[in-house]
Amino acid sequence: MAPASPAPADPGAPPSVDASVSAPGAPSVYAPGELPDSAAAAAPEPAAGPWQRYDPWAASAAGLQPLVSGPLQQTGAAVPTEQQRRKRGRRLLLVWTLLVAVVSSGIGGLAGAYVEREGVGDVHLPQAGKVPAGRAPDSVAGIAARALPSVVTLHVRGADEAGTGTGFVLDARGHILTNNHVVEPAASGGEISVTFSSGATAKGKVVGRDSGYDLAVVQVTGVHGLTPMPLGNSDDVRVGDPVVAIGAPFDLANTVTSGIISAKERPITAGGEKGDGSDVSYVDALQTDAPINPGNSGGPLLDSRARVIGINSAIRSAADGTDSGTGQAGSIGLGFAIPVNQARRVAEELINNGHATHPVIGVTLDMGYTGDGARIDTKARDGGPAVTKGGPGDRAGLRAGDVITEVDGQRVHSGEELIVKIRAHRPGDRLRLTVEHGGTREVSLVLGASDQN
CATH class of the missing domain: 2.40.10.10 (Trypsin-like serine proteases)
Structure with missing residues (x-):
């Protein structure tokens, strides 16, 4: 059989050795299957012992055994390299560590179960320290x-x-x-x-x-030790100011809720069940998102100094869309309060006179007008002139068909809004009106007073 061609040099293999040259002091090396008969006959039996020579760079093939044995080869298995020994050592260490961990956890679990069963070491949950009894005045x-x-x-x-x-x-x-x-x-x-x-x-x-x-x-009467509630100034209120509402929603007395002022000068009307307008209220209201429900009506809306700035009166109901505070729908974050400055004046009149006066301009409005603004009607409800003779409007030059679009520079979009703006003032206050009727003009008038709604 012809000698095998030398394999390409492996950069990681040891220097190649010519098969025809024997290294000094070492046996000749032959390719697999090329051992001469005389050499095979003269080859000694493998020395007894656990170690034999192993060439780690020799080509391996299925069914072939090394032809040359030596003292560095272990019978039946390859001798591990240094790197393999390190890996095996690490695996042994890892297995040992895991074994210790498992045993330790088992012991810990058993000990914990024992403690729990035997009632040793009762659990005591931490408790917060004492809180000062008082609270910040503006909280x-x-x-x-x-x-x-x-x-x-x-x-x-x-x-x-x-x-x-x-x-x-x-x-x-x-x-x-x-x-x-x-x-x-x-x-x-x-x-x-x-x-x-x-x-x-x-x-x-x-x-x-x-x-x-x-x-x-x-x-x-007959009640002593009453504590009057201080009244604030609703003119000083700003949108975004914090507020607190107190009342008895659904008869739950002493209920406290909080929120902010969402808007000012929000024109709302409520009532009207009688159909003749005598029970309709017109309010230039404070709007709040503090939860207000049926039963809160008449309760105070307070500022951060516990002063009344409004009287809670109405809510916008999601159930039927009405404004009346007498409905039974819950709060949807749209509550309205009468400004306390208006309420103070009315309360004083009610206490002193038993009734309140309303500021008027002396005209009858067309409440069915659908255009923008408030239009003066053609005649009064009783059939008389729509502009009261000698009244504030008559003296200012107002006439039937005039459309009032602004009050003191604030736009009004309907007859209801005009009444709301007028009711926000006192009798005797002077107003500036913007009027349209074949052109635009401004008039100034002094509000009169009426005992009728």
């Missing part, structure tokens, strides 16, 4: 603490109707301010029960009420 809790003693819940019963509302103490004489629609069921001979935050109750009577402003004053 919701601080405002509520100061205001609650002045807030009352009203239970009103009439011949055919009953309801619940809220009010607050105005003075030490027992005057309480609330909404007209809260006490209206008892206006013709009903009962009003006033419950204070302490739980004490007293009977109340109506001193005066006004449907146009939706305000009423109730008085209790």
Whole structure:
């Protein structure tokens, strides 16, 4: 058989050795299958012992055994290299570590189970440290603490109707301010029960009420130690100011909610069940997102100093789309309050005179007009002239068919909005009106007074 061609040099293999040259002191090396017969016959039996020679660079083939044995080869298995020994050592270390970990976890689990079963080392959850009893005066809790003693819940019963509302103490004489629609069921001979935050109750009577402003004053007698609620200034309120509402929504007395002023001078109307307009209220309202529900009516809307800035009166209901605070739908974040500056004036008149006066311009409006602005009608309800002779409007030059589009530079889009803007003032205040009728002109007038709505 011809000698095998030498294989290409492997850069990682040891230098090649010519098969015809024997290294000094070492046996001749032959390719597999080329051992001469004389050499094969003379080859000694492998020396007994565990170690034999191994050539790690020799070509391997299935079924072939090394022809030359030596003292560095282990019988039946290759001797591991240094790198293999390190890997094996690491594997042994890893196995040992895992074994120790498993045993340790088992012991720990058994010990934990034993402790739990035997009740050793009871668990005690941490508890927060003591909180100071007081609260910051301008926090919701601080405002509520100061205001609650002045807030009352009203239970009103009439011949055919009953309801619940809220009010607050105005003075030490027992005057309480609330909404007209809260006490209206008892206006013709009903009962009003006033419950204070302490739980004490007293009977109340109506001193005066006004449907146009939706305000009423109730008085209790024989009650001592009353805490009047301070009144703020609604003109100082800004959109975004924090507010707190207190009331008895759904007869849940002393309920406190909070929010912000969402808008100012929001024209709203409420009432109108009678159909003749005598029970419609017109309010240039404060809008808030503080949750307000039926039963909050008449309760205070407070600023950060626990001062009244508004009287909660109406909500926008998602159920039927009405504004009336007498509906039973819940809050959707649209609540409206009568500004306290207006409420203060009306309350003083109700206490002193039993009725309130309304500022007027002396004209009859066409409430069915669908254009932009408020149009003066062609005639009054009684058939007389739409512009009252000698009244504020007549003296300012207003006439039938005029369309009023602005009040003091603020746009009005309907007759209701014009009434709201007028009611936000006092009789005797001067207003500047923008009027359109074949052109645009401005007129100035002084508001008159009327006892009628």
